[in-house]
Amino acid sequence: MQVLLVGGGGREHALAWKLAQSKRLSKLYCAPGNAGTVDVAENVSIKAEDVPGIVKFARERKIDLAVVGPEDPLCMGLVDELTAAKIRAFGPCKAAARLEGDKAFAKEMMRHRSLPTAEARIFTKYRDAKAYVATRDAGVVVKAAGLAKGKGVIVCDDPPAALIALERVMVAKEFGDAGDTVIVEEKLTGPEVSVLAFVDGHNIYVMENAQDHKPIGEGDTGPNTGGMGAYSPTTLLDDKTLRQIEAEILVPIIDCLRTEGIAYKGVLYAGLMLTTGGPKVLEFNCRFGDPETQPLMMRLKTDLVDVFEAVIDEKLDGITLDWDQRASVCVVMASGGYPGDYQSGKPMTGLADANAMPDVVVFHAGSRMMGGQVVTAGGRVLGVTALGETFEAARNRCYEAVAKIHFEGAYYRRDIGAKALR
Ligand code: AMP
Ligand code: GLY
Numbered sequence: 001m002q003v004l005l006v007g008g009g010g011r012e013h014a015l016a017w018k019l020a021q022s023k024r025l026s027k028l029y030c031a032p033g034n035a036g037t038v039d040v041a042e043n044v045s046i047k048a049e050d051v052p053g054i055v056k057f058a059r060e061r062k063i064d065l066a067v068v069g070p071e072d073p074l075c076m077g078l079v080d081e082l083t084a085a086k087i088r089a090f091g092p093c094k095a096a097a098r099l100e101g102d103k104a105f106a107k108e109m110m111r112h113r114s115l116p117t118a119e120a121r122i123f124t125k126y127r128d129a130k131a132y133v134a135t136r137d138a139g140v141v142v143k144a145a146g147l148a149k150g151k152g153v154i155v156c157d158d159p160p161a162a163l164i165a166l167e168r169v170m171v172a173k174e175f176g177d178a179g180d181t182v183i184v185e186e187k188l189t190g191p192e193v194s195v196l197a198f199v200d201g202h203n204i205y206v207m208e209n210a211q212d213h214k215p216i217g218e219g220d221t222g223p224n225t226g227g228m229g230a231y232s233p234t235t236l237l238d239d240k241t242l243r244q245i246e247a248e249i250l251v252p253i254i255d256c257l258r259t260e261g262i263a264y265k266g267v268l269y270a271g272l273m274l275t276t277g278g279p280k281v282l283e284f285n286c287r288f289g290d291p292e293t294q295p296l297m298m299r300l301k302t303d304l305v306d307v308f309e310a311v312i313d314e315k316l317d318g319i320t321l322d323w324d325q326r327a328s329v330c331v332v333m334a335s336g337g338y339p340g341d342y343q344s345g346k347p348m349t350g351l352a353d354a355n356a357m358p359d360v361v362v363f364h365a366g367s368r369m370m371g372g373q374v375v376t377a378g379g380r381v382l383g384v385t386a387l388g389e390t391f392e393a394a395r396n397r398c399y400e401a402v403a404k405i406h407f408e409g410a411y412y413r414r415d416i417g418a419k420a421l422r
Pocket of ligand 1: 118141143150153155185186187188189192214224271282283
């Protein structure tokens with residue numbers, strides 16, 4: 001089977017690594033991929049957002065299965081276009097991907113079914129948003145409604161900070177059009193967990209859980225990033241809470257979309273906060289999490305091609321996901337300055353040494369080849385991931401691998417999973 005994986009980040013390297021292990025695979029292409037995916041796939045230099053380019057390539061090469069990793073092409077309707085061209089594609093259609101691409105739409109869907117989520121108001125006019133914030137006396141969160149690479153959410157401790165955030169999003173347009181509509185919502189507190197599930201339009205199959213680390217700084221300080229590290233499983237979620245999340249959040253949102261005539265097929269990612277009032281939705285994503293996918297793929301034993309096909313064929317009820325019972329930890333190494341400005345093109349050393357460690361995989365995120373050398377090419381550069389018999393063993397092994405890798409300005413959080421140790 002010839003598979004085309006669309007995307008070029010850490011999530012895609014992890015998916016490519018896992019897909020490459022499938023007995024059913026004859027050829028794996030990655031568009032555009034990165035300097036890590038070349039080890040397991042043939043990179044094709046077509047951008048993930050180049051919808052016509054991807055469709056043309058898939059037709060010409062007679063691709064049997066296309067897998068779309070990132071949210072941008074999903075929200076642009078890549079799966080719809082591939083399907084129209086008679087290419088089997090994994091990922092939600094454009095209408096379903098709106099659950100991530102339009103946070104105002106997602107809020108409305110959640111309201112329809114009274115899903116537990118932060119109280120929110122939606123604004124398209126700066127003046128109205130400003131007036132509303134002025135009436136608040138506690139912390140609020142300002143969110144650009146559109147896609148902003150995981151950075152369009154500003155958590156504010158008080159209304160004055162929220163006013164500054166509003167100005168950044170609605171006046172300075174720091175996130176472009178994504179900030180045309182803004183959500184101002186109550187600030188929730190509690191531990192955060194990511195729950196990812198395969199959905200085939202009807203059936204929902206929840207994966208093992210994982211925890212992300214969004215803020216750039218240790219102790220969860222500083223601005224949000226795409227995610228600085230993750231581990232799986234987390235002890236934060238017990239079975240009862242997980243069942244509650246499935247029954248009160250995942251089932252109703254899929255159901256709500258179905259009554260709107262939208263079949264959700266692909267991965268549904270719920271970003272949740274475990275508040276004293278129960279789990280509440282922070283956001284929905286229409287794809288695998290990055291970096292959650294890295295530890296999850298290290299733990300998944302089931303053939304990923306079988307799973308993707310079961311979703312497309314609406315036969316998820318016939319699938320069982322087997323997981324390695326060991327723990328997995330992923331630490332993201334980023335370019336100095338990220339999530340703000342950073343420099344690229346920095347040569348990396350120690351990758352082979354780290355990769356040679358048992359149960360360690362160095363997933364690339366922002367990397368490329370330059371003159372025969374692997375250089376940095378993005379904010380998040382690598383996702384160093386390790387398995388271990390215990391969480392502590394996985395974590396130690398992961399940091400041992402990280403210590404072998406060097407590039408100018410490399411930054412990583414030293415406290416990934418620290419909460420799990422407590
Ligand atoms: P989102 O992209 O909506 O998940 O937001 C990114 C991050 O901002 C989340 O992972 C949380 O850490 C934080 N966040 C989002 N919404 C809230 C909220 N209502 N209260 C507190 N923190 C939030
Ligand atoms: N790790 C957060 C995300 O994928 O959006």
